[in-house]
Amino acid sequence: MSRGFKLPRLSSMPAWFGVLVLEILLIIGMAITQPVFFSASNLSNIVRSSAIPIILGIGMTFTILTAGIDLSVGSVLAFTGILLSGFITHMPRVSAVLLSIVITTIVVGGINGLLIGKLGLNSFVVTLGTLGIFRGIAYLVTNGTTRSMDTGKLINTLGDGNFGPVPGPLLVVIVVAGLSIWALRSTYFGRDVYAVGGNEFAARLAGIFTSRVKMTVYFISALLAALAGIMQVGRLQSAAPTAGAGIELAVVAGVLLGGTRLSGGVGSITGTVIGLLFLQTVQNSLTIQGVSSYWQQVVTGVLLGAAVLFDRFRANYSGRRKSREESNVTKE
Amino acid sequence: MTNRVSMLGITKHFDAVKALQGASLELHAGEVHTLAGENGSGKSTLLKILAGVIQPDDGKIAVDGSELTFNGVRDAMAQGITMVSQELSLVPHLSIAENVFLGHNQTRGKFGIDWHDTEKRAVEVLKRLNLNVNPKDEVASIPQHEQQLIEIARAIASDTRVLLLDEPTSSLAPNEVAALFRVVSQLRDEGTAIVMISHRMSEMLEISDRFTVLRDSKFIDTSPRAGVNEDWLIERMVLNKPKKAIHMEKKNTTPELVLEVKNMTDRNGAFQNISFNLFKGEIVGLAGLAGAGRTELVEAIVGLHPRQAGDVVVLGETIAHSTRATMNAGVVLVPDDRREKSTIRDMSIRDNLLLSIHGRPQKPRSKKQEEKIVADWVAKFKIKMSSPYAPISSLSGGNQQKVVIARCLETKPKVLILDEATRGIDLGAKAEIYQILRELAAEGLAILCVSSELSEIFEISDRVLVMHAGDLTADLDRSNIEESDVVSAATGAKK
Numbered sequence: 001m002s003r004g005f006k007l008p009r010l011s012s013m014p015a016w017f018g019v020l021v022l023e024i025l026l027i028i029g030m031a032i033t034q035p036v037f038f039s040a041s042n043l044s045n046i047v048r049s050s051a052i053p054i055i056l057g058i059g060m061t062f063t064i065l066t067a068g069i070d071l072s073v074g075s076v077l078a079f080t081g082i083l084l085s086g087f088i089t090h091m092p093r094v095s096a097v098l099l100s101i102v103i104t105t106i107v108v109g110g111i112n113g114l115l116i117g118k119l120g121l122n123s124f125v126v127t128l129g130t131l132g133i134f135r136g137i138a139y140l141v142t143n144g145t146t147r148s149m150d151t152g153k154l155i156n157t158l159g160d161g162n163f164g165p166v167p168g169p170l171l172v173v174i175v176v177a178g179l180s181i182w183a184l185r186s187t188y189f190g191r192d193v194y195a196v197g198g199n200e201f202a203a204r205l206a207g208i209f210t211s212r213v214k215m216t217v218y219f220i221s222a223l224l225a226a227l228a229g230i231m232q233v234g235r236l237q238s239a240a241p242t243a244g245a246g247i248e249l250a251v252v253a254g255v256l257l258g259g260t261r262l263s264g265g266v267g268s269i270t271g272t273v274i275g276l277l278f279l280q281t282v283q284n285s286l287t288i289q290g291v292s293s294y295w296q297q298v299v300t301g302v303l304l305g306a307a308v309l310f311d312r313f314r315a316n317y318s319g320r321r322k323s324r325e326e327s328n329v330t331k332e
Numbered sequence: 333m334t335n336r337v338s339m340l341g342i343t344k345h346f347d348a349v350k351a352l353q354g355a356s357l358e359l360h361a362g363e364v365h366t367l368a369g370e371n372g373s374g375k376s377t378l379l380k381i382l383a384g385v386i387q388p389d390d391g392k393i394a395v396d397g398s399e400l401t402f403n404g405v406r407d408a409m410a411q412g413i414t415m416v417s418q419e420l421s422l423v424p425h426l427s428i429a430e431n432v433f434l435g436h437n438q439t440r441g442k443f444g445i446d447w448h449d450t451e452k453r454a455v456e457v458l459k460r461l462n463l464n465v466n467p468k469d470e471v472a473s474i475p476q477h478e479q480q481l482i483e484i485a486r487a488i489a490s491d492t493r494v495l496l497l498d499e500p501t502s503s504l505a506p507n508e509v510a511a512l513f514r515v516v517s518q519l520r521d522e523g524t525a526i527v528m529i530s531h532r533m534s535e536m537l538e539i540s541d542r543f544t545v546l547r548d549s550k551f552i553d554t555s556p557r558a559g560v561n562e563d564w565l566i567e568r569m570v571l572n573k574p575k576k577a578i579h580m581e582k583k584n585t586t587p588e589l590v591l592e593v594k595n596m597t598d599r600n601g602a603f604q605n606i607s608f609n610l611f612k613g614e615i616v617g618l619a620g621l622a623g624a625g626r627t628e629l630v631e632a633i634v635g636l637h638p639r640q641a642g643d644v645v646v647l648g649e650t651i652a653h654s655t656r657a658t659m660n661a662g663v664v665l666v667p668d669d670r671r672e673k674s675t676i677r678d679m680s681i682r683d684n685l686l687l688s689i690h691g692r693p694q695k696p697r698s699k700k701q702e703e704k705i706v707a708d709w710v711a712k713f714k715i716k717m718s719s720p721y722a723p724i725s726s727l728s729g730g731n732q733q734k735v736v737i738a739r740c741l742e743t744k745p746k747v748l749i750l751d752e753a754t755r756g757i758d759l760g761a762k763a764e765i766y767q768i769l770r771e772l773a774a775e776g777l778a779i780l781c782v783s784s785e786l787s788e789i790f791e792i793s794d795r796v797l798v799m800h801a802g803d804l805t806a807d808l809d810r811s812n813i814e815e816s817d818v819v820s821a822a823t824g825a826k827k
Contacts, residue, residue, distance in 0.1 A: 191683055198676035205636065205667060205674065206687040206739065207659040265678045 015259020016271035018310065023278045030285050037288050044167055048160060048235070050280040051169030052077075052244075055228045056251045057258075057272045058180050059221035064255055065184075066217050067197045067264025068116060068123035072108065073225040073251060074244035075135035080104045080229025081239030082138045084155075085147040093152045097230055104226035108134065109219035117215030131248070138241035146240040151233060159234020169231060173273070176224065180269045193217060197264025253304040254279045262308075279303065335394075336361045336525040337382065337413075337494055342391035344377055350758070351377040354391070355551045357544055359494060359525040364516060366536045367529050369546035369569055370785060375529045376417075378546070379496045382527075383415035384408030395494075409435075412493030416483050416500060422471045429454035429467035432485050457485045460518070462511035477504050484512065488519070495519065497528045501535055502622050513539050531621065532823065533562055545569055587611035589647075590778040591663065591747045593633060596642030602628035603802040606642070610747060610778045615769060617793030618782040620822050625802040626782045627668055630749050634658045634665040646746065659688065662746035666736050666753060668782070674736045675724045682706050682720035685735050688743050709738035713768060730754075730761020737768065748772065751782040766792050786815060798822050 031038040056073045063070040080100050087096035108130060115126045153161070157168035184190035192213045195203040204210045233239050258275030260267025282303065283296050337359040344352040352374045359365055367375045380386045382393065384402035393400055395411045402408045408415075422431050429451045454467040461481050465474055471482060480500065487495055497516075501509045516526055516539060530536050536543070537560070544554040545568040552568045591610035596603065603625035610616060620626050632639045635655045644651045646661045658664075667673035675684055685706055706720050713734040717727055724732055733753065740748060750769075754762045769792055773779055783789050789796055796813060798806035798821035806821035 188689070191687070194679060194683070195676050195687055198678045199672070201636075201673050202667075202676055203687070204655050205634070205665060207656045207743065208687070209656060265676065 014268070014271065015266075016257075016268070016274045019257055019259075019271075019278050019307075020274050023274065023281060026278070026281055026285060030281075030288070034285075034288050037285065042284070042288070046277075046280055046284050047167055047170050049284070050277050051167075051173050052228045052231055052235075053247065053251050053254060053276045053280065054173050054273055055176055055224050055231065056244075056247065057255050057276045058176055058269055059224035060248075060251050060255045061258075061260055061267055061269055061272045062180070062184075062193060062217040062220045063123065064252075064260050064262060065193050065197045065264055065267050066214050067200070068214065068217065069127060069252065069262075070112065070218060070221040070225075071124065071127040071248050071252075072112065072130035072134060073221065073228070074247040075131045075133075075138065076104060076108050076222060076225035077229040077232055077244035077247070078138045078239075078241055079108075079134040080226040081233045081243055082141050082147070082241060084230060084233055085149055085239040086141075088149055088151075093154055097155060101223065101226040101230065104229070105219060105223040107222075108225070109215075109222035112218035112222065113215035116218060117211045117213075120211075135241070135245070142239075142241045144241060146238050146242075148238040149233070151237055155230060155234040156237070157234070159231040159236075161234070168234075172227070172231065176227070177269055177273055184269060189213070189216065194265055197266075199265070250279060250300055251276070253300055253307070256304060257307040275307075335359060336396065338392075338394045339378070339382060340392045340394075342378060342381060342388050342393075344374075344381065344386070344388050346756075350549050352381075352388070353549045355546060355549065357382070357527070357551075358554070359527060360542075361493075361525050362520050362523045363541040364520050364526045364528060364539050365542045365544065366540040367527055367544055367546065368536060368565055369552075370787065373546040373569075374549040375546055376498055377549075379415060379498055379527060379529065380417075382408065382494075383413055383496055385415065385417075409490070412491055413496065414487040414490060414492040414494070415496040415498065416480075416487050417498050422479055422482060424472035425470055427468050428458075428465055428471055428474070428482055431471050431482055432457060432467070432489050434486060453489070454485075457489045458482075460488065460515055461485055462508075462514075477508060480504060481508065481512070484515070488515065492519075493524055495524055495526045497526065499529050499531065499622070501530060501532065509535065533565070533819075536565070537562070587614070591780075592643075592645040594643045594645060596629065596632060596644075597640045598625065598628055598632060598802070599638050599640045600628075601802065603632075603799070606799075606804050608797055608804065608807065610780055612746075612778055613773050613776045614794045615773045615779040615781060615792050617789035617796045618780060618799065619786065619789045619796055619818050620784070620799035622784060623801075624799040624822070626799050627751055629799070630665055630751050630780065630782055631667070633749065634663055636665075659743055659745075662744070664688075664740040664743055664745045664748060666733070666740055666748070666750040668751035668755065670729065670732050670736065670756075675732055677723070677725050679724060680721045681715075681717055681724050681727065681735055684724045685709060685720075685739050685742070688739050705742065709735075709742070713738060714764065728758070728761065730757040730765065733757060733761070733765060734768070737765070741772070745777070747778045747780065749780045749782070752784065753781060754783075754785075754788060762788075786818060789818065790815070 036042060056077070059073060060070055083100040083103060084096055087099055112127055112130055115121045116123045157163055158172055159169060161168045163171050184193060192203065192208045195206070195208055196210050196213045200210055229243070232243050254276030255267070255272045256262060256275070257278060258268070258271030258273070260271060279300060282299060286296050286299065287293070335358045337357070339355070339357045341354045341356065342352050343354055355374060355378055357367070357378060367378065369375050377386070381388050384405045384407050387403065393402065400407070400411065423434065426434070432454045433450055451467040458465060458467070461484060463478060463481050463485070465478065471479055484497070484500060500512060504512060520526055528540070540557055542554065542556050543560050543565065545552040545565065547569060555564070588611060589609055590612050594607050596606045598604070606629055618626050628637060631637050633644055635653050635658045639653070644658065644663070646663060649661065651658055651661045651663070671677070676687070686702055709715070710717070710720070715731050715734050717731065724735060727735070754765055757765070769779055769781070781792060794810050796806070796808045796810065796818060797804060798808070798818055800822055806817065808817055
């Protein structure tokens with residue numbers, strides 16, 4: 001039942017291509033109408049504010065690629081900051097940073113990874129639980145107060161400062177994204193991640209340790225959330241139990257906008273970076289236009305809806321041919 | 333007398349595979365019509381087209397003489413055409429009554445649905461099927477064969493003028509079959525046209541008024557009951573069936589035992605106490621009806637399902653119960669469902685082929701080595717594709733299967749198990765796969781082939797195992813074996 005008209009080969013473009021086009025149009029449009037948008041300081045501001053969501057988004061991409069999700073990232077970010085604030089007065093800063101990252105990764109990654117990977121519990125439920133637990137601990141330890149601290153140069157550079165001419169957070173993003181792209185593209189682990197998300201049964205049958213792969217992605221997500229926690233402290237020169245509250249919505253939105261499929265098996269780090277950069281650019285543009293921050297949340301939600309709809313459209317379009325063959329593979 | 337339904341010149345392609353080529357079917361009111369043919373002959377496809385589940389590429393469908401186009405199941409249902417498919421389509425956590433009236437108008441009272449009346453009506457329908465169940469129970473709480481009857485009850489509950497039954501008896505016990513047939517005859521007497529697909533010869537002959545035979549997706553013959561007996565059917569269903577093996581020049585050396593399966597029992601009761609051996613260089617066919625527990629058995633052998641008891645022993649060593657351990661020991665499975673179980677649809681042909689590569693003692697070190705592995709298999713198996721980076725779903729079923737087989741062989745196995753290796757694959761690719769299997773066996777691989785197609789079993793096997801209802805009922809040597817031996821073992825018939 002062909003309709004007689006041919007769309008451009010939508011299915012052959014990378015999923016994030018459309019978002020990249022929107023991002024460029026948005027930048028051009030804003031640069032023309034609001035000169036302040038295109039100032040060096042504002043552009044650097046966009047990059048700096050995007051860094052933390054992108055780092056979280058990269059971890060999220062790993063979990064979503066395996067058909068899971070990690071909702072605990074915002075809480076873990078706050079938890080790590082609080083942990084750092086405790087350690088930093090007792091030891092050299094580098095040790096404090098490393099220790100808080102290691103502890104967070106082992107504890108959070110361990111809980112999420114064991115429950116989801118090993119015991120096969122639902123990732124949404126498990127990480128909703130850890131979201132509550134680690135946010136709660138952060139409040140308990142600090143009694144709800146924000147802890148200021150002297151972060152020193154290293155932490156500040158990671159979160160906000162410059163490393164030579166390059167903004168520190170940008171450097172972190174480049175390193176983390178680069179490593180992740182390499183891991184997903186060129187290692188057996190990366191192939192296993194896609195395989196587990198694409199068809200867990202087939203992956204298991206092919207001899208892949210599916211539970212180990214799933215555990216690993218939650219460790220990665222915890223590790224990156226911890227790193228983001230350190231960056232947040234560097235950015236604000238303080239650790240707040242409220243840090244990153246609700247950020248998981250924006251992160252998941254950005255990851256999906258970037259073309260990663262919620263049901264797993266399809267997606268890319270490149271897409272995530274572009275998706276989250278786009279969300280951040282939109283927010284920045286709205287701020288410059290004087291739109292209230294409440295509206296910005298509405299816009300994020302609408303964009304997410306639009307992205308998911310678009311993805312469904314793509315899937316239907318490219319799936320039409322497939323579905324014929326599917327019914328063939330079933331009985332008779 | 334005009335036909336209740338006539339289908340003429342129905343053609344349907346699934347990509348490269350011709351499922352139907354100009355098939356026709358005529359149904360009279362008040363008859364039970366059996367659609368006969370081997371697996372893959374297009375029977376189910378034809379029924380699905382009549383039920384509006386899939387749309388034909390070409391051909392005409394007329395109901396009561398007027399030509400119609402069905403764009404979906406709704407259109408067919410509007411004509412009173414209902415299909416009960418092989419796969420259950422019940423909602424497990426709704427009540428029986430709700431399932432019986434699912435999609436139909438239920439009794440409405442003042443305050444929405446009148447559940448009391450709905451349940452009463454459900455009981456009436458179920459009584460006709462001799463089924464005594466509480467309509468308030470969840471469907472998931474009753475056994476599978478009763479669920480099948482619920483599905484039939486659903487068809488009866490609506491005003492069905494044409495009832496399509498795709499292997500309705502495959503999961504039913506004899507007394508349930510009898511109850512079903514009573515209802516079928518009753519419906520026939522009321523003027524309903526009934527089409528049935530069955531693989532049980534005796535059932536077909538018992539209930540049918542007329543027969544239509546399909547073979548290789550084409551219409552072959554149609555005849556009323558009077559002119560039909562078993563030979564008539566077989567003659568038309570099977571063309572030049574190779575009764576004896578073609579490749580019987582086996583060297584008579586002492587066979588080397590590779591795989592021993594000892595007392596395997598499934599935790600969920602799909603099979604019990606299965607033991608058999610597999611020797612180097614032989615192809616063993618595992619025959620049986622759908623639901624005999626063959627898929628569960630082979631999946632348990634490779635460590636996919638928990639088992640209650642039993643051991644898998646390879647070359648004298650008992651293997652730990654995990655897929656990876658089994659693979660490392662040299663036993664691999666090509667599962668029955670490419671879409672659900674073996675291919676990863678969003679991955680390229682190359683990645684699908686290299687998926688098991690960790691299982692190799694020497695992983696390839698470079699991309700170049702990987703490319704070579706892929707290129708070698710593509711050449712060896714003549715896999716037709718545009719590029720190794722194209723998605724696996726762009727391949728035909730046969731070529732997909734070759735990729736999966738290549739993936740398994742890349743682990744250098746000693747035992748290759750295939751479950752319905754050629755399901756949904758066109759004839760040419762089938763022959764190629766048989767050839768591949770023979771060559772592998774000649775190289776010393778032990779091969780176990782689960783198949784529901786007798787012709788396939790006879791085509792490739794050196795030895796035939798038969799399962800019935802979770803038991804291993806026969807272990808037959810190829811040299812002196814009749815088709816009837818396999819059939820009677822598979823149906824659990826007493827000799």
